[in-house]
Amino acid sequence: MNQEEPPPVLGSWSRLYWGIAVYLVLLIVLxxxxxxxxxx
Amino acid sequence: xxxxxxxxxxFALAGLVLYGLWRSRGSNTTSKYLLAGKTMPWYAMALSIMxxxxxxxxxxxxxxxxxxxxxxxxxxxxxLPLAMIIIAAVAVARFHHSGVYTAYEYLERRFDARTRAxxxxxxxxxxxxxxxxxxxxxxxxxxxILGWPDRWTTLLVxxxxxxxxxxxxxxxxxxxxxxxxxxxxxxxxxxxLTAVWLMPADVSFRQAIDVAGAASRLxxxxxxxxxxxxxxxxxxxxxxxxxxxxxxGCDQSQVQRYLTGKSVAQSKLSLLFNAVAxxxxxxxxxFIGAMVFxxxxxxKPPVLFKQDDMARLQQRADFAPxxxxxxxxxxxxxxxxRALPEQGAAFRRAQSDLDGARAEARHxxxxxxxxxxVFLSFxxxxxxxxxxxxxxxxxxxxxxxxxxxxxxxxxTVTVIDHYKRFYRKNESDTHYLVASRWATAxxxxxxxxxxxxxKSMGSLIEAVNQLxxxxxxxxxxxxxxxxxxxxxxxxxxxxxxxxxxxxxxAVRYYTDIAFLWSPLIGxxxxxxxxxxxxxxxxxxxxxxxxx
Numbered sequence: 001m002n003q004e005e006p007p008p009v010l011g012s013w014s015r016l017y018w019g020i021a022v023y024l025v026l027l028i029v030l031x032x033x034x035x036x037x038x039x040x
Numbered sequence: 041x042x043x044x045x046x047x048x049x050x051f052a053l054a055g056l057v058l059y060g061l062w063r064s065r066g067s068n069t070t071s072k073y074l075l076a077g078k079t080m081p082w083y084a085m086a087l088s089i090m091x092x093x094x095x096x097x098x099x100x101x102x103x104x105x106x107x108x109x110x111x112x113x114x115x116x117x118x119x120l121p122l123a124m125i126i127i128a129a130v131a132v133a134r135f136h137h138s139g140v141y142t143a144y145e146y147l148e149r150r151f152d153a154r155t156r157a158x159x160x161x162x163x164x165x166x167x168x169x170x171x172x173x174x175x176x177x178x179x180x181x182x183x184x185i186l187g188w189p190d191r192w193t194t195l196l197v198x199x200x201x202x203x204x205x206x207x208x209x210x211x212x213x214x215x216x217x218x219x220x221x222x223x224x225x226x227x228x229x230x231x232x233l234t235a236v237w238l239m240p241a242d243v244s245f246r247q248a249i250d251v252a253g254a255a256s257r258l259x260x261x262x263x264x265x266x267x268x269x270x271x272x273x274x275x276x277x278x279x280x281x282x283x284x285x286x287x288x289g290c291d292q293s294q295v296q297r298y299l300t301g302k303s304v305a306q307s308k309l310s311l312l313f314n315a316v317a318x319x320x321x322x323x324x325x326x327f328i329g330a331m332v333f334x335x336x337x338x339x340k341p342p343v344l345f346k347q348d349d350m351a352r353l354q355q356r357a358d359f360a361p362x363x364x365x366x367x368x369x370x371x372x373x374x375x376x377x378r379a380l381p382e383q384g385a386a387f388r389r390a391q392s393d394l395d396g397a398r399a400e401a402r403h404x405x406x407x408x409x410x411x412x413x414v415f416l417s418f419x420x421x422x423x424x425x426x427x428x429x430x431x432x433x434x435x436x437x438x439x440x441x442x443x444x445x446x447x448x449x450x451x452t453v454t455v456i457d458h459y460k461r462f463y464r465k466n467e468s469d470t471h472y473l474v475a476s477r478w479a480t481a482x483x484x485x486x487x488x489x490x491x492x493x494x495k496s497m498g499s500l501i502e503a504v505n506q507l508x509x510x511x512x513x514x515x516x517x518x519x520x521x522x523x524x525x526x527x528x529x530x531x532x533x534x535x536x537x538x539x540x541x542x543x544x545x546a547v548r549y550y551t552d553i554a555f556l557w558s559p560l561i562g563x564x565x566x567x568x569x570x571x572x573x574x575x576x577x578x579x580x581x582x583x584x585x586x587x
Contacts, residue, residue, distance in 0.1 A: 005303070005305045007305065007308070007312075013129070013308070016312065017125045017129060020312060020315050021121070021122070023121070027319055027320075028118070028273065031114070031260040031261040031323075034258065034260060034261070035259050035260055035261045038252070038253035039110075039256055039257075039259045040253050040384060
């Protein structure tokens with residue numbers, strides 16, 4: 001592999017970075033929902 | 041522990057070491073010994089990075105933390121994905137293309153030799169302080185569980201780690217870590233299933249969750265901003281990001297992992313795998329702690345989980361009323377738990393009484409903190425024969441992966457950044473290979489010897505751990521200057537690190553700001569002072585007009 005080789009998912013490194021950022025936001029939303037649903 | 045547990049533990053630990061040695065055979069050049077010949081696939085690096093970060097004490101205390109304080113500790117890792125993205129986008133390719141063995145070697149190419157020497161020395165001090173504690177701290181817990189003298193435990197774990205790290209170098213460390221992560225995952229799943237399986241037949245999984253929630257143990261997200269509180273979303277995202285940037289981007293024990301990659305892409309993938317997997321893994325570990333809490337709602341726990349303290353308390357006449365209060369509170373909590381949510385107020389009242397009885401018992405026992413013993417107590421009392429051995433091997437394995445990573449990186453920095461750079465510049469590759477093995481043995485021996493003094497450190501252990509993190513501000517700041525500020529000079533970087541570290545130590549000792557913010561404060565100070573000094577010391581370009 002060389003530096004320009006794309007990642008195995010999402011086609012480009014910048015898209016993969018954005019994908020992980022969106023994933024983090026989703027995790028936070030899920031944790032917020034989890035806390036609201038179960039923590040009393 | 042039963043015979044089957046001893047067998048499972050010995051089998052797992054021997055398997056770990058033999059597998060690492062087998063995968064690392066042929067490490068007969070400096071490049072193969074220190075960088076695995078740059079042949080590592082992304083998944084091996086990814087699991088090794090994860091295993092090195094998951095030390096035994098973190099592992100044991102994380103579940104205990106969920107038991108006593110809930111799941112909010114997971115927010116500590118919210119900054120990790122962002123840090124991994126930044127490191128993958130900015131640092132990995134630079135480190136790879138410059139062909140360096142250590143992150144600090146890169147600083148000489150960017151700045152000068154004295155900045156490299158200073159920063160690598162900062163690393164040696166920071167890691168040197170923590171490596172003995174990393175070996176001693178889990179041994180204390182294991183000593184209580186296994187009944188071995190702590191000196192023998194540290195000697196056993198230390199010797200095993202030194203044997204495979206000296207022999208196989210980074211390849212042995214990495215492949216051993218891979219297997220350790222597999223054992224850890226298996227052990228964690230087994231622990232969760234045991235906690236859920238052993239609940240009373242009339243308690244459903246949903247009820248177990250409701251019980252943990254009613255006691256505020258299911259709180260992975262806290263929005264409230266509080267600078268004195270380590271665990272909320274803001275400290276996790278911002279403070280955690282800078283801490284993770286420093287740890288994964290500037291600490292040789294981590295940088296060395298992804299320098300072993302076959303390519304830039306493989307190294308980036310190893311970091312991004314951690315960005316995706318780390319938070320769910322921590323959530324899972326904390327959830328186990330929450331389920332252990334639910335389990336102990338229906339199965340009576342000891343007042344204190346540290347057996348020797350509990351045995352001493354039971355000898356005292358004045359402990360009987362505390363035990364009685366605890367028993368009554370536990371019974372009231374169990375009865376209220378069966379009638380949730382209607383009995384929510386009664387449940388919380390009983391929980392408060394129970395916490396009060398435990399606090400009094402801890403006070404009577406001399407102010408002990410038994411959080412680290414909650415999970416181990418559960419494992420040794422309730423898990424199936426054989427699984428206890430696997431879980432104990434898992435905790436030994438977590439300690440070994442952290443220590444092997446640390447002594448390997450300490451040896452690499454000692455040989456590459458100091459011995460080869462300043463003392464013996466032009467020796468053969470075989471000479472540096474032998475020097476690297478001796479340096480690894482030296483740091484391993486150093487860890488074992490300093491761990492022998494662990495008992496006299498006592499409560500200093502936590503302070504020593506936090507002291508190590510105070511050096512991250514300087515490391516983060518100087519690499520920020522190197523990567524993002526082309527006009528920064530060697531003088532700016534050198535003096536910036538010293539000023540930044542001075543500010544971090546002053547903030548630590550004169551304010552109550554949580555240590556999670558230290559890398560951000562230190563890093564910002566290094567950049568600001570480094571750029572100011574760079575502006576003052578920069579030589580004018582030839583032919584430029586003079587003021």
